[in-house]
Amino acid sequence: MVDPLERKADEAPRQRFLLEETDFDEVPPKYRRFYRRRKGPGDPLGPNEVVCPVCKVVIRSTRELREGDRVYCMPCMSRLVVVRADDGTLEARVAY
Numbered sequence: 001m002v003d004p005l006e007r008k009a010d011e012a013p014r015q016r017f018l019l020e021e022t023d024f025d026e027v028p029p030k031y032r033r034f035y036r037r038r039k040g041p042g043d044p045l046g047p048n049e050v051v052c053p054v055c056k057v058v059i060r061s062t063r064e065l066r067e068g069d070r071v072y073c074m075p076c077m078s079r080l081v082v083v084r085a086d087d088g089t090l091e092a093r094v095a096y
């Protein structure tokens with residue numbers, strides 16, 4: 001599976017996203033649009049994006065992300081689970 005979203009928490013319809021190419025060069029070209037560097041804490045994340053807690057790269061899916069989703073960070077090869085943070089935003093934690 002190419003998209004970082006490996007396993008969806010539920011099957012309710014999700015918003016879809018068209019990902020534009022990025023200049024992220026730490027993965028092969030066909031995967032580049034699924035990752036980008038965050039330009040700082042003020043750089044907003046979309047509903048289809050989470051930050052990898054390990055390497056701080058932004059992981060992007062073609063689908064809206066939800067709590068309980070499992071995503072894969074190719075740059076650092078981490079398997080992550082999406083959780084709801086205290087401030088209501090989505091964040092990724094390392095899955096064990």
Ligand SMILES: [Zn+2]
Nearest residue numbers: 052055073076
């Ligand atoms: Zn990572």
